[in-house]
Amino acid sequence: MINYLVYRLLGLLAPRVPPRLGYWLFARIGDLFHRLDSGGRRVVRDNLRHVMGSNVVPDALDEKVRATFHAQAYNYFDFFRLPTMSAAEIETRVTVKGWKHLEAAMDYGKGVVVVAPHFGNVDVLMRILELRGIKATLVVEHLEPERLFQYVVNIRAQPGVTIIPVGASLKPVFRALRAGEVVLLALDRDVTNSGIGIEFFGAPARLPAGYAKLARRTGSPVVPAFGLRFPDHKLRARIEAPIDVSLTKDRLSDVRSIIRQVLDVAEKYIAKHPEQWVMFHPIWPSSV
Secondary structure, rough: HHHHHHHHHHHHHHHHOOOOHHHHHHHHHHHHHHHHHHHHHHHHHHHHHHHHOOOHHHHHHHHHHHHHHHHHHHHHHHHHHHHHHHHHHHHEEEEEOOHHHHHHHHOOOOEEEEEEEEEHHHHHHHHHHHOOOOOEEEEEEEOOOHHHHHHHHHOOOOOOOEEEEEEOOHHHHHHHHHHHEEEEOOOOOOOOOOOEEEEEEEEEEEEEOOHHHHHHHHHOEEEEEEEOOOOOOOOEEEEEEOOOOOOOOOOHHHHHHHHHHHHHHHHHHHHHOOOHHOOOOOOOHHHH
16 A cells, blocks of 8 residues: 555656656655665666676676666656656657567568567557557556556556556457557566576576467567667667567477577667666576
């Protein structure tokens, strides 16, 4: 309930604060959580150590950890402002690279499975899809309490956007793909503990497999997408080319091949801007 009340308070205040001041204030909130949340700090530090390598200088690693708390705070500021952000403001702040890849994938006529890590601002990417007339279904973690989840859903909900919790019926997902729409899933957190073990940044990790199983079952192309924040808080959405989803009689091998290709692309983005990978859950649990 405390989380719910904090969300409601920030959702009330953030849209009323000028952006320049708001980003500064939320950076200070990020600093506060960086100091107080020792568990979160430890998890982020371990995740980034895997990304940056075991030989990373401790001070450099700590700097990236603090920057990750800032990045998450900035994302929250944008999130709470979503209901009041006009289409013109979104188009001014966001550039999209690789839109042709999404169009090419949609031309297959089987919908598109878009996969993204917790990197940059996914909510703004969803707004871009909505503004360009693309219907999308977003599969998200179910937050507790229910009132908090519904509040978050109401902020994210836009015309043409359907939001369903992880673990719910997949009927809306299959229906969206049959209709030629986009389904967006995360590639870096195994919320349901139903993923597979696979190497990520050179070490064994357990990561989601749902998007790969979905693509194999439906024949829908898989398109990796990423968001990047610049120092002036303008955003870039980058859509990569559809990956190879060649199918064989070996189901598990096909699923692993899809995931491997997606992770190879994701590693490049995360390695270049590790502080924007806002992952506050252990990806390599045995090392935390």
